[in-house]
Amino acid sequence: MQTGDRIKQVRLKAGITQAELAKRLGVTPQAISQYERGIKKPKIETLRKIATALNCNVSDLDNSLPTVYIDALLSQNPELEKKFSDTAKNMMLSLYGTTDEWEARKIVFARWVNNLEECDRKSVFDIIEYLQALNSEGKMTAAERVEELTQIPKYQKKDSTAEDEYIIEEQ
Numbered sequence: 276m277q278t279g280d281r282i283k284q285v286r287l288k289a290g291i292t293q294a295e296l297a298k299r300l301g302v303t304p305q306a307i308s309q310y311e312r313g314i315k316k317p318k319i320e321t322l323r324k325i326a327t328a329l330n331c332n333v334s335d336l337d338n339s340l341p342t343v344y345i346d347a348l349l350s351q352n353p354e355l356e357k358k359f360s361d362t363a364k365n366m367m368l369s370l371y372g373t374t375d376e377w378e379a380r381k382i383v384f385a386r387w388v389n390n391l392e393e394c395d396r397k398s399v400f401d402i403i404e405y406l407q408a409l410n411s412e413g414k415m416t417a418a419e420r421v422e423e424l425t426q427i428p429k430y431q432k433k434d435s436t437a438e439d440e441y442i443i444e445e446q
Contacts, residue, residue: 296329
């Protein structure tokens with residue numbers, strides 16, 4: 276079972292809506308929906324907040340060895356948790372020139388777009404134009420449809436190179 280499925284399962288068992296969980300975490304209900312559908316993978320810090328809000332252990336949400344190990348280390352040592360957070364911020368600063376996650380995302384997007392072929396770049400901007408005409412629910416549905424297209428071999432890229440990958444893990 277994937278992390279998103281586990282989050283949803285524990286949330287439903289606790290009798291909490293996505294909106295309520297979002298409120299407890301200080302995020303949007305759309306973020307919770309994206310975590311549960313596997314569109315975004317929450318960082319360890321976010322998993323810890325979700326676990327606290329749902330009154331469970333991080334391992335109930337993600338039992339992969341790295342996640343469980345990091346959670347155990349950070350739980351036992353608050354100084355290490357701060358150092359871990361500071362290291363992540365320093366990495367963002369060195370990679371993107373900012374510690375603000377949204378600013379970093381804009382930089383990542385700009386780098387990605389600049390590396391696209393002209394026809395692909397036009398498609399990206401066409402998609403953005405269409406998205407601007409949608410409400411929040413429509414945008415979420417559009418994201419779901421695009422994710423579905425990635426599962427169809429006809430639409431998958433044939434080769435992926437390191438230059439194509441500019442990823443910031445979702446919080």
